[in-house]
Amino acid sequence: VIKNIFSNISSIYSFHSQFLLPDLENCIMHWHESPGLGKALLQHAPFLRMYADYIRNFDRAIELVRTWTERSSAFRNIIQDIQNQELCGNLTLQHHMLEPVQRVPRYEMLLKDYLKKLPEDDPDYELANKSLEAVSMAAIHSNSAIHKAENLKRLLEIYEMVGEEEVVNPANEFLKEGRLLKLSARNTSAMERHLFLFNNFLLCCCAKFSLVGQRFTVRCRIGVDGMQTQQTTNEDHPYTFQVSGKEKTLELQASSEQERDDWIKAIQEAIDVFQKKNETFKLHKLVLELGRRAPRWIRDNEVTLCMTCQEPFNALTRRRHHCRACGYVVCWKCSDNKVALEYDGNRLNKVCKACYSVLAGQRAERMERKKRRMLECEAYPGSMDCVLSGFLQYGDNSTIWQEVWCVVSGTQPPFFHVYSTPQVMIHQFICIQSFIYGHKKKKNMGITVIKTLISLLQLSHFRTRI
Incomplete structure (x- = not known):
């Protein structure tokens, strides 16, 4: 229960107190020499996204506190004792739980006010x-x-009312609901x-009798795909409109x-949003x-002009x-290219200029990627027996970056190696509870920010929180 109430607040506290x-505080101490608020916040800003987990869980956490306060006298007494402490300033637990939710917007307001009063020629202005x-x-x-959390909560509420499992799909987004009259055909x-x-x-539903809140029976479902x-x-009924789809038409x-x-x-x-997304997906597909x-x-009789250069046949x-890749009818000048087609056993086939450009580019890109990967793995030690490797941007501060080769080993526990050259390994970390622990032994190196770190550390066998 405690973990569900406070979510990842311990990680947020560690990040704030240690980094x-x-x-x-250092920035405030040297404020009269040179205000460096922009520089101080820039290197930490990417880590502020950890607040999203806490915010997503906030409503549920408040509900848990309310429920356990009502059910458990022991829980209620502990909360009361904590709230009575002078450190809490006579504020409720719920009030303190709200503080992290408001933290990031406050940083944003602070920086806006700071920029209004900071001269544009100050070194910290751009940062x-x-x-x-x-x-x-x-x-x-x-x-x-x-x-997203509010949308999912609403989907669950609708699921309780209609009993359709299809409703509780993260891809669904609730838009509107209301009571209307359906005219008989x-x-x-x-x-x-x-x-x-x-x-x-x-979903078109009718109400049904229930002793536990609103409940509905789904009478019909009309997909947005193909909907109009x-x-x-209507002389007898004003303010009418029609919704027609592949499944049914409603007035x-x-x-x-x-x-x-x-x-x-x-x-x-x-309908417009669905069609736009569908067209993009179809083109990509x-x-x-x-x-x-x-x-x-x-078919030959369907065209009289080359579908590429528009010259008459x-x-x-x-x-x-015919282009063997897209099926278009083209002239000999526009089909004077051959490329291997996967569906034809990678045999060479005639294709039009547009398809040749796409397919040849894809093939060259695959070959280049494979070749580069082999050279990288041969050059850097440990790359052959690893879970993940590749180039990342590395820096001890937010203004100076260098490209480094990073390797996550396949050992237990996994190690995170950082190479500046094939022969020089500049850092090594044990990937246990938190990547940040790797910095505790070396205070002088500052805070290392590695781009794409969050994606990298989401590997399932060392689930970490930053």
Whole structure:
């Protein structure tokens, strides 16, 4: 229970007490010589994203405190004793738990005020601007975590009401709900329905009797893929509109013109966003599948011009040819390239200029990546028997960076090696509870910030928290 209440607050406290606070205190001590708030915060800003986990858990934590305070007298007495201490300033536990939620926005406000009063020619001005960008990104990351948590909470609530497992999918985003009248297709009768609109589908439900809150039965589900909506005219029923999809068509009546327009706008926006994402996905998928799947050939009688250069075909000098990668009909000049196609056993086939450019580029990139990887592994010791290796940017401060070769060993416990050259290993860390522990033995090296560190340390066999 305690872990669920306080989430990763111990990691946040360690980061502040051991790294951020000493640097801020040092900054204040030398303030009259040169204010260095921008520099102090810049090297720590990436680590402020750890607040997202705490913020995401905040509502649940507050609910746990309330529940256990009501259920357990022992828990209630301990909390009361802590709150009565002079150190707590007569504030409740919930008030103190709110402080980390407000911390990152306060850093952002602090930097904005600092920049307003700092001369533009001050050496710290540019660093402070960069710090503000990094802190703002951390704030956005935290806000995004809050939004995702609220959305998931709402999905769970709707799942309780409708009992559809499909609702509780992290890819779903709840958009709108409300009561409307559904018009019968056979007569002029109207039945009350409760609609739930998501980014992927629309649920049309009817209320059912329940002793434990609102409950609904799903009458139909319409996918956003292929959905259309439009305003309709009905003499007996004002403020009507139609929602049609692959599964079903509904004619609905709102209580006012404004409500009808709001529903049409919300549904149309969901359709537009879905189509935009789907088109991007299809284009990306086509590029990925090029050469791996046999294409559908465009028939000769469907085109009269080359689909690449737009020159007209004729029976003698410009005959029709098919690109074996995309299936387009092109002339001989536009298909004078050959490349190995995976779907045809990597045999050479004629392809158009566009497909040749994509496929040849992909092949060259794969070969270059493979060659570079082999050379890197041969050059640096320990790279052959490792979980992960590659180049990262390394620096003892936020202004000076160098490219280093990093290796996570396959041993138990795993080691994190940092090489400046194939022969010189500048640092070695044991990857146990926290990567930050590697710095405790060497205070003089400052705080080392390694880009992409969070992604690197998310490997499952040494789950760490930063």
